[in-house]
Amino acid sequence: xxxxxxxxxxxxxxxxxxxxxxxxxxxxxxxxxxxxxxxxxxxxxxxxxxxxxxxxxxxxxxxxxxxxxxxxxxxxxxxxxxxxxxxxxxxxxxxxxxxxxxxxxxxxxxxxxxxxxxxxxxxxxxxxxxxxxxxxxxxxxxxxxxxxxxxxxxxxxxxxxxxxxxxxxxxxxxxxxxxxxxxxxxxxxxxxxxxxxxxxxxxxxxxxxxxxxxxxxxxxxxxxxxxxxxxxxxxxxxxxxxxxxxxxxxxxxxxxxxxxxxxxxxxxxxxxxxxxxxx
Numbered sequence: 001x002x003x004x005x006x007x008x009x010x011x012x013x014x015x016x017x018x019x020x021x022x023x024x025x026x027x028x029x030x031x032x033x034x035x036x037x038x039x040x041x042x043x044x045x046x047x048x049x050x051x052x053x054x055x056x057x058x059x060x061x062x063x064x065x066x067x068x069x070x071x072x073x074x075x076x077x078x079x080x081x082x083x084x085x086x087x088x089x090x091x092x093x094x095x096x097x098x099x100x101x102x103x104x105x106x107x108x109x110x111x112x113x114x115x116x117x118x119x120x121x122x123x124x125x126x127x128x129x130x131x132x133x134x135x136x137x138x139x140x141x142x143x144x145x146x147x148x149x150x151x152x153x154x155x156x157x158x159x160x161x162x163x164x165x166x167x168x169x170x171x172x173x174x175x176x177x178x179x180x181x182x183x184x185x186x187x188x189x190x191x192x193x194x195x196x197x198x199x200x201x202x203x204x205x206x207x208x209x210x211x212x213x214x215x216x217x218x219x220x221x222x223x224x225x226x227x228x229x230x231x232x233x234x235x236x237x238x239x240x241x242x243x244x245x246x247x248x249x250x251x252x253x254x255x256x257x258x259x260x261x262x263x264x265x266x267x268x269x270x271x272x273x274x275x276x277x278x279x
Contacts, residue, residue: 026109031067038146043107044071045138047146071107079159079265082137085167089133093125106133140168140181140206147210153218157228160261161217161235162210164254170206179203182213192216232258 029040037059041051050072052059063069091102099121103110114121116134125131144162148155165183166172178185180203184192189203192212196219201208217235224230234242237251247255 026071026103026107028068028070029104029107031063031065031069032104033065035063037061037063040069040107042139042142042146043105045107045135045142046072047142047149078137078141079156079163079261081160081163081261081264082141082168085137085163086169087134087137089136089139091131091133093127093129093131095127097125097131099123099125099131102131102133106135106139108133108135137168140170143206144168144181144210147207147214151211151214151218153214153221154262156262156265157217157258158210158214159265160258161213161232163261164257165213170209180209181206182209182216184209184212184216188212188216192219228259229255 026044029044031040037048037051041048044051048059051069052061054070054072089106091097091106093102099114099117099119100110103113106113110121113131113133114123117131140162141159144159145155148158162168162181165178166181168181170180172181172183173179174183176185179189184203186203189201189209189212192215193199193201196215197211201212203209203212217231220231220234220239221228223239224234230242232255233247233251236254237248241248242251
């Protein structure tokens with residue numbers, strides 16, 4: 001079974017939206033140098049709007065170092081197809097790391113992090129030790145949702161494409177060299193940087209990768225009269241071959257797969273099939 005088929009097969013049987021496990025999320029945080037509301041929201045699997053509302057501050061407010069912020073209880077819900085996905089980030093510790101420092105970096109409760117790794121909160125960490133950090137899916141969901149709002153694209157579309165492409169895995173590199181969450185070739189990333197974003201986008205950074213993929217999808221929607229079907233086909237197959245020969249069979253399946261996942265967010269049911277096709 002190939003990796004895209006596995007991602008769809010894992011979704012079989014899931015029937016409802018599941019919340020990011022709030023027991024893992026820290027209930028408050030202290031602002032550190034360089035922190036922004038956006039950074040803090042993404043670390044804690046929530047949005048700037050929710051974070052600013054619970055703290056009764058403007059979404060554009062300047063934060064003060066040492067300021068205490070409350071983290072909203074209700075975090076973003078995962079779409080049903082993501083329920084059985086890999087929820088762990090793997091963090092390689094350095095000599096300066098501690099459980100508390102890693103927990104702050106990822107926005108989770110230190111005790112929960114220690115428990116997940118079978119160690120104490122104050123346990124010393126060896127240089128090079130690999131720490132499993134729960135909550136990867138919640139953090140990626142927050143990133144995709146936030147960037148979708150930034151570029152005014154349907155968040156369900158962006159989330160579904162990212163899931164089909166990589167399972168929301170920024171570390172994934174395809175055999176052809178496509179990079180990260182949105183599985184963009186470096187040449188496509190350079191084109192989006194110069195033509196659409198007008199700034200350098202590093203496909204090896206999760207936020208830039210999602211921005212590049214989202215901007216490309218938005219561009220293709222504009223070119224195809226907001227047709228999701230043809231925008232997805234062009235994203236997967238390339239515009240030139242789409243215009244020259246029409247949709248390949250695997251392109252048709254790709255469009256169907258993404259559309260099915262988008263529908264799952266509306267009806268709360270995961271797809272009950274596992275199509276057999278390659279990345």
